[in-house]
Structures are given as structure tokens and as C-alpha cells.
Amino acid sequence: MASDQPPGLDLEALRGHLDRERPGLVRGPLEGRLIEGGRSNLTYRVSDGTGRWVVRRPPLGHVLATAHDMKREHRVISALHETAVPVPEALLLCEDESVIGSPFYVMEFVDGTPYRTAGELEAIGAERTRAACLGLVDTLVELHAVDPEAVGLADFGRPEGFLDRQLRRWGKQLDASRNRELAGIDELHAALGRELPHSPAATVVHGDYRLDNVLIDDREQITAILDWEMSTLGDPLTDLGLLAMYSARLELPNSPISTTSSAPGHPDARELIERYAARSGRDVSAVSWYTAFAWFKLAVILEGIHYRYTLGQTVGAGFDRIGELVPQFIEHGLTTLQEG
Structure with missing residues (x-):
């Protein structure tokens, strides 16, 4: 979506701010476009x-500041930049909303491809797909090996009681969206609460x-981890459970939910979990709980x-079919928990 003035980003105001704060960084008039694909915060290529840069800002309209905290995103990628974890270099944080209408930050542009569908992976072949997915696990191990205190992130979250708070938070999210009966959802929530594992x-x-x-670059190397808006200090196995969930073989014909697990060469969840365990040294015996929790969250x-679709607050292709998928995710969560 190329534009002289992409929605939510005043390029002239951005240029003026960069000239004041980072003189010499920008050498000519700025052009920008909104990068499609983000679920929440808006991302622009400028x-x-x-030179090329990326700008991140909260979504348009009124939002809770804590849900779209630019300072947190900027802080975590700044802290991780000198580690083995691949992140873009953070160049500038602006908390002054008068510049473009919201807080924002600027980071370097990193080359690479985000693979969002099985079809995109199929185009690069089974061998490259397998290498990319295994690299995804290895990079997660690198992230979880970082000492938060050593990189200045000792106060980045509240690890004590992390899983209990997460479960209560998502239970409240569910209550805020209730407008129909959902068989099994309360059973899944309660079962997760009864079997809460001890966090590493x-x-x-x-x-x-x-x-x-x-x-991911042409050599199947991860060049950058993006979208840090939900990052915190907490239980590392929640990341593994989510990765395992997205690696499950799903039969969702004509689904608006993008999955990559059916691509030829894509390792199954068990192989990814075993690789993570071997490389991290962590006990993953409770991974079924974390995977079931990921199903519950989704x-x-x-x-x-x-719910927003039924209220006429969400428009676009595929939203009319979201509701029929929810029971399938609940069932996967219950089955995963029982099998664990």
C-alpha cells in the first residue's frame, strides 16, 4: 500500500523530528507505506x-496505552541488540504524541521474508522449509538463554505468579466477549487452572x-524477530507451547486463519519440542499444558x-467464518490437555 501519506504517519512531521533528534540520518524527502500483515500495532516502511527504516506506532483510534506500549517494544529490542538474538537496531523512541498523533519508534530496516502461509513455504521447497522451522526453534533457545539482568531487563515483568495471572487475564477476555454458548470453553479454562505447572x-x-x-533470508537464517508488543519476563515454555500449537496439523479448509504446518518439509510439533528440550536443557514434560493454554488463548x-463482527465493528474478508472455528480450537485444547 504505497502512498505519499500513509494512514497514521505524517511523513513531513516524522522527517522534521528525525532531523532534530538524529541529524544527518535522513538525506532526502521521505516516502512511506504501510506494511500489511500486522495484527495490532501499525508498521511502516520508510x-x-x-536509506530504509521501519516505524512502529499504535493502531488508529483510541486504545489502552498499556496494550500498545511503544516504550516497551523499543526497550526490549534495544536490550537484545547486542546479544545473539536477531533484532533490528532501535534508532529512536518518540513519546511526544504531538509529532504524528501517537508515540512511535524507528528502527533499522532488515531484509528478509515473513512466511505466513503453507503456500508461501511450498514455493521454497521442503528442504528450505524444514531448515527455516528448525532455525525458528534454535533462535527461540537463544532468546530464552539471555540473562535478563545482564541486558538491563530485570524489571521488565513480574515472573512470580505469571501463569496464574495469564490464565485469569484470558478468562476475563473471554467474559468480555461472551454472547453465545461455547461448549467446553469453561471446562478447558477450569482444567488449565487445576493443572497449573510449576514454571522454570x-x-x-x-x-x-x-x-x-x-x-528469514535466502539461506534460511532468521534475520530478525519482529512484533515484540506482548513481550515480558515470564515462563519460557509459553513461547514453546504457542509454537507447538501453530505446528499442529490442522484441517481448516477455506479458513481465514493462516497456518503453515501443512507445508511439505514442515517438522511436526513433537520434533520441534524435542529439539528445544535438547538445545535448551529445559524440562518440557508439561508442554501439553502450555500447548493447551495456547489453544485456549487463540x-x-x-x-x-x-463478537466484534456480530456487532458490525469488524469488516473484511473471512471474518464471517471466524465464529465457526472457535469450537475446533476449544476441542484441540481439551484433547491436548487430556493427552498430556
Whole structure:
């Protein structure tokens, strides 16, 4: 979506701010476009014809500041930049809303491809797909190996009681979207609460770690992890459970939910879990709980989208089919928990 003035980003105001705060960074008039694919915060590619940068800002309209905290995103990628974790270099944080209408930050542009569908992976072949997915696990191990205190993130979250708070938070999200009976959803929530595992030592947690939130180059190397808006200090196995959930073989014909697991060469969840365990040294015996929790969270997210659709607050292709997917995710969560 190229534009002289992309929605939500005043390029002239941005240029003026960059000239004041980072003189010499920009050498000519800025052009920008909104990068499609983000679920929440808005991401723009900006260029002066020579240099390229990325700008992140909260969504348009009124939002809770805590849900779209630019300072947190900027802080975590700044802290991780000198580690083995691939992140873009953070160049500038602006908390002054008078510049473009909201807080924002600027980071370097990193080359690479986000693979969002099985079809996109199929185009690169089974061998490259397998290498990319295994690299996804290895990079997660690198993230979870970072000492939060050593990189200045000791106060980045509240690890004590992390899983209990997460479960209560998502239960409240579910209650806020209730407008129909959903068989099994309360049973799943209650069962997760009864079987709460003991968390390992806290690490930096990405919160939404999956294939389409990383950039991959032509050698199947991850060049950057993106979308840190849900990051915190907490239980690292929540990231693994989410990755395992997205790696499950799903039969969702004509689904508006993008999955990559059916692509030839894509490792199954068990192989990814075993690789993570071997490389991290962590006990993953409770991974079924974490995977079931991921199913529960996604069911709640989808039900929220369905609820907004019924109120006429969400428009676009595929939203009319979201509601029928929710029971399938609940069932997967219950089955995963029972099998664990």
C-alpha cells in the first residue's frame, strides 16, 4: 500500500523530528507505506531513496496505552541488540504524541521474508522449509538463554505468579466477549487452572512467537524477530507451547486463519519440542499444558473477533467464518490437555 501519506504517519512531521533528534540520518524527502500483515500495532516502511527504516506506532483510534506500549517494544529490542538474538537496531523512541498523533519508534530496516502461509513455504521447497522451522526453534533457545539482568531487563515483568495471572487475564477476555454458548470453553479454562505447572526460571518471553513474526533470508537464517508488543519476563515454555500449537496439523479448509504446518518439509510439533528440550536443557514434560493454554488463548482471541463482527465493528474478508472455528480450537485444547 504505497502512498505519499500513509494512514497514521505524517511523513513531513516524522522527517522534521528525525532531523532534530538524529541529524544527518535522513538525506532526502521521505516516502512511506504501510506494511500489511500486522495484527495490532501499525508498521511502516520508510525511505529517503537511499536509506530504509521501519516505524512502529499504535493502531488508529483510541486504545489502552498499556496494550500498545511503544516504550516497551523499543526497550526490549534495544536490550537484545547486542546479544545473539536477531533484532533490528532501535534508532529512536518518540513519546511526544504531538509529532504524528501517537508515540512511535524507528528502527533499522532488515531484509528478509515473513512466511505466513503453507503456500508461501511450498514455493521454497521442503528442504528450505524444514531448515527455516528448525532455525525458528534454535533462535527461540537463544532468546530464552539471555540473562535478563545482564541486558538491563530485570524489571521488565513480574515472573512470580505469571501463569496464574495469564490464565485469569484470558478468562476475563473471554467474559468480555461472551454472547453465545461455547461448549467446553469453561471446562478447558477450569482444567488449565487445576493443572497449573510449576514454571522454570523466568526469561524474556516474546509472547507471540511463530514463523510469520520472524524474517528469514535466502539461506534460511532468521534475520530478525519482529512484533515484540506482548513481550515480558515470564515462563519460557509459553513461547514453546504457542509454537507447538501453530505446528499442529490442522484441517481448516477455506479458513481465514493462516497456518503453515501443512507445508511439505514442515517438522511436526513433537520434533520441534524435542529439539528445544535438547538445545535448551529445559524440562518440557508439561508442554501439553502450555500447548493447551495456547489453544485456549487463540480460541478467546477468535471469539473476540467473532463478537466484534456480530456487532458490525469488524469488516473484511473471512471474518464471517471466524465464529465457526472457535469450537475446533476449544476441542484441540481439551484433547491436548487430556493427552498430556
